[in-house]
Amino acid sequence: MKKMKTLPKNVHTGLPTPLADPVKCSLIKGDYLYCYYGCDGQDDRGWGCGYRTIQTMASWLCYNWTPPKGQHRPPPSLPETQQALVSMGDKPGSFSGSREWIGTFEASLVLDYFYDVPCKLVHIRGGGAELEHVAVEELHQHFQKHGCPVMMGGDRDNSSKGIIGVYTEETGSHLLIVDPHYYGCQLEKEELQKRGWVAWKRVSSLDQSSFYNLCMPQTAKK
Numbered sequence: 001m002k003k004m005k006t007l008p009k010n011v012h013t014g015l016p017t018p019l020a021d022p023v024k025c026s027l028i029k030g031d032y033l034y035c036y037y038g039c040d041g042q043d044d045r046g047w048g049c050g051y052r053t054i055q056t057m058a059s060w061l062c063y064n065w066t067p068p069k070g071q072h073r074p075p076p077s078l079p080e081t082q083q084a085l086v087s088m089g090d091k092p093g094s095f096s097g098s099r100e101w102i103g104t105f106e107a108s109l110v111l112d113y114f115y116d117v118p119c120k121l122v123h124i125r126g127g128g129a130e131l132e133h134v135a136v137e138e139l140h141q142h143f144q145k146h147g148c149p150v151m152m153g154g155d156r157d158n159s160s161k162g163i164i165g166v167y168t169e170e171t172g173s174h175l176l177i178v179d180p181h182y183y184g185c186q187l188e189k190e191e192l193q194k195r196g197w198v199a200w201k202r203v204s205s206l207d208q209s210s211f212y213n214l215c216m217p218q219t220a221k222k
Helices: 004-005 050-064 078-085 104-115 130-145 188-192
Strands: 024-027 119-124 150-154 162-171 172-177 198-202 210-217
Touching: 024 130, 050 078, 050 104, 050 150, 050 162, 050 210, 078 104, 104 119, 104 150, 119 130, 130 162, 130 172, 130 210, 162 198, 188 198
Parallel strands: none
Antiparallel strands: 024 162, 119 210, 150 162, 150 210, 162 172, 172 198
């Protein structure tokens, strides 16, 4: 995973907020790397978005988290993530080397396995009210207390997303999303922002008929 060290860092910096005067704005605290399809040389287009979001979350832990055992490790490769899920009995042996996607539940297992970080899983039933109120408030509280990236995925909308901020105004809220679905040569953060791979997205633009799950690493000291 040596290539990880050269990946784009803190790709949201310099991105304007939706409006200058929010009711409430909560953001990631600390450094992270933007991990995306193929970023370590493995072509995982079409199935690896969850693994890449885990890598982005893990990169934050590498920079900002003091592990209980005092040992840092780089973000897990896709084969390492698959083998970990097999080793802990969550997946059959045939899962290793497969192209099966993973979601928020697996993310919580992997982060606990490699980093001893427990995760809070929040289920958001489909519909605008649940997203605008339950999800948004959970995210505000998370970033204010823990400050680390969140993984978001769903059923109809099953594309994994990294959430690194939430912004609330009187007419609704926006999520700051780092999208792992980019594939290609490494881009500077300004180009990633220009192309929409890191962007503020209205909560109302999410699939209103999909349920969503949030995986929130619990990194604050008790």
